[in-house]
Amino acid sequence: MLLEGRKISKRFGGVQALSEVDFHVEEGSITGLIGPNGAGKTTLFSIVAGALKPTSGRTFFEGREITGLPADQICRRGIARTFQIVRPFASMSCLENVLVAAVNRHPERPRAALEAAARDLLGQVGLADFADQEARHLNVIQKKRLELARALATEPRLLLLDEVLGGLNTQEIQEAVEDIRALRDRRGITILWIEHVMGAIMQAADRVIVLDQGRVLTAAPPREVVSDPRVIQAYLGE
Ligand SMILES: Nc1ncnc2c1ncn2[C@@H]1O[C@H](COP(=O)(O)OP(=O)(O)OP(=O)(O)O)[C@@H](O)[C@H]1O
Ligand SMILES: [Mg+2]
Incomplete structure (x- = not known):
């Protein structure tokens, strides 16, 4: 296991963005992180990357605790991110x-x-x-x-991608998916990928973590996730 989060919670004033989120990312995987707007996806990235400290909970990378380390140290350990807002x-x-x-x-x-x-x-x-x-x-x-x-x-050995497909057309999305796969296949970079373009995530990911209102709804292979009534409900309710 490359990355692990244990009971991560994050509160912003009165907003509980994450509530006891347990998750993990296997080495060499492309793991999707999906969920409705405001589910807490970007907040989770910021905590893993050291931009935010969790209110409680712990994060581990390659078996070593990284909770609360400054961003530059986490970067040197091998975690990089892209930003939703460039x-x-x-x-x-x-x-x-x-x-x-x-x-x-x-x-x-x-x-x-x-x-x-x-x-x-x-x-x-x-x-x-x-x-x-x-x-x-x-x-x-x-x-x-x-x-x-x-x-x-x-x-990086772990790359956190936050909505990199926004604004691309169908053809460009397909090319980007191939590029992202190549990062894993040719460079061996493990990928944790937040995306709203479901088709792309379902095509590329080995496993998908679904967040909803700050909690993990499920984590499973894409085929199971798309047919999970709780996931469909979470998106329909958006
Ligand atoms: N710096 C902040 N201060 C206050 N509230 C915040 C802050 N960052 C995020 N939040 C709140 O925390 C919750 C989770 O936000 P987050 O940006 O992590 O969601 P998201 O899943 O990435 O959503 P989206 O799909 O829209 O990008 C939201 O209610 C958001 O308004
Ligand atoms: Mg976000």
């Missing part, structure tokens, strides 16, 4: 955006080596021609690709 450093070039992430991970490496790797990553996400342009010139889809390059620059 936020690159707008006035920095795409290359510099990726470099910031790479330098955080490998401060000891020579700048030239980091830069070459960053350019290579930008090429892999289809942004080779934008390397020296400021990130604010990118459209939303390109910004999401930049996010992915930044996450990959930290050489």
Whole structure:
């Protein structure tokens, strides 16, 4: 087991965003994380990645506790995330955006080596021609690709993807699903993936965790999840 959460709760003032959430992610899997708006998916990511501290509960990565560690330490242990709301450093070039992430991970490496790797990553996400342009010139889809390059620059063993398919057409979704599968198949990166595009998640995920109102409704293979009356009810009630 690569990642495990035990009884994670998170309260924001009067809002109970997560209530005793137990979950795990198997090494080498693509695990989907779905649930209606406000279910607590992004909050769970923020807790795993160290951006938020849980009100109670514990998280473990590769068998070691990571609860409450600062985000940069969790990143160095091998967890990277992309953000639902993309936020690159707008006035920095795409290359510099990726470099910031790479330098955080490998401060000891020579700048030239980091830069070459960053350019290579930008090429892999289809942004080779934008390397020296400021990130604010990118459209939303390109910004999401930049996010992915930044996450990959930290050489994660676990990648947390938060709604990366938003705004894509059917053809682009299919390509993105293949790209995400390749991250797992070719690079061995384990993926925990929040997505509202059900077809994509059901096609790519080995296992799907369903959150509803801050609780785990079920965690099962996609085929079982789509036919689960509780899951259908949770979405219909939205
Ligand atoms: N920083 C915050 N301060 C206060 N409340 C918050 C904060 N972040 C999230 N919440 C609340 O916690 C609950 C869970 O939010 P979260 O963003 O985790 O949901 P989500 O499952 O990612 O939803 P979506 O599918 O819309 O992205 C919501 O009720 C939300 O309003
Ligand atoms: Mg969210």
